[in-house]
Amino acid sequence: MEDYKYLFKVVLVGNAGVGKTCLVRKFTQGIFPPGQSATIGVDFMIKTVNVDDDKIKLQIWDTAGQERFRSITQSYYRSAHAIVLVYDVACQPSFDCLPEWLSEIETYANRRVLKILVGNKVDKDDEREIPERIGREFSEMNSFDYFLETSALDATNVDALFEQVATRLTHDMKAADQRYSSYKSDRSASGTVTLTDRVNNIISPCCGRN
Numbered sequence: 001m002e003d004y005k006y007l008f009k010v011v012l013v014g015n016a017g018v019g020k021t022c023l024v025r026k027f028t029q030g031i032f033p034p035g036q037s038a039t040i041g042v043d044f045m046i047k048t049v050n051v052d053d054d055k056i057k058l059q060i061w062d063t064a065g066q067e068r069f070r071s072i073t074q075s076y077y078r079s080a081h082a083i084v085l086v087y088d089v090a091c092q093p094s095f096d097c098l099p100e101w102l103s104e105i106e107t108y109a110n111r112r113v114l115k116i117l118v119g120n121k122v123d124k125d126d127e128r129e130i131p132e133r134i135g136r137e138f139s140e141m142n143s144f145d146y147f148l149e150t151s152a153l154d155a156t157n158v159d160a161l162f163e164q165v166a167t168r169l170t171h172d173m174k175a176a177d178q179r180y181s182s183y184k185s186d187r188s189a190s191g192t193v194t195l196t197d198r199v200n201n202i203i204s205p206c207c208g209r210n
């Protein structure tokens with residue numbers, strides 16, 4: 001039997017060059033890759049983290065930001081439990097493209113997907129073009145579940161980003177499991193179940209965010 005409680009798929013999207021691959025490699029391998037080349041299509045890495053006392057496996061999909069790969073990367077949205085939309089705090093065009101990415105997420109991802117906005121490269125303080133306040137306002141106005149500024153170079157908030165994703169998804173999943181268990185025990189106690197009970201209560205244990 002596999003040694004983990006849940007497996008979650010996390011998909012990183014955003015313009016080319018914002019640092020998606022570096023964030024993933026910093027988190028999964030602890031390195032900031034020198035001379036990182038552009039991602040071709042999609043790549044993935046796995047890391048197991050602990051949430052409470054449970055082992056949670058994160059399958060992290062790193063997508064290519066380049067326009068020519070867009071149709072490939074779109075097919076990864078549907079099965080994502082969480083989508084991390086990344087921009088570069090020192091690159092205004094990467095922030096200006098966020099509405100375009102959001103509309104992709106709305107079109108292709110599940111309605112209940114966890115959405116996180118990340119402003120990367122905060123180590124480039126002198127070159128910053130997007131103040132933190134503007135990023136936070138954008139995330140609030142567009143119903144992101146949370147917002148973080150990170151640096152894959154100096155590791156600021158990199159672990160925190162993925163740990164928060166794992167924690168939030170685990171808690172959501174446990175709550176769904178609990179509702180499912182109480183639905184099952186209500187059903188066995190009453191012997192029958194009405195159509196309204198089903199509509200109100202049924203939650204599959206494996207569909208917390210699917």
Ligand SMILES: Nc1nc2c(ncn2[C@@H]2O[C@H](COP(=O)(O)OP(=O)(O)OP(=O)(O)O)[C@@H](O)[C@H]2O)c(=O)[nH]1
Nearest residue numbers: 016017018019020021022038039065121151152153
């Ligand atoms: N200063 C700084 N540079 C970074 C950071 N993260 C990534 N970079 C640099 O930004 C460039 C692009 O990084 P990638 O991780 O390849 O970006 P990407 O978003 O995966 O790009 P695509 O694969 O083309 O979509 C590289 O030169 C990295 O060294 C960071 O936190 N700080």
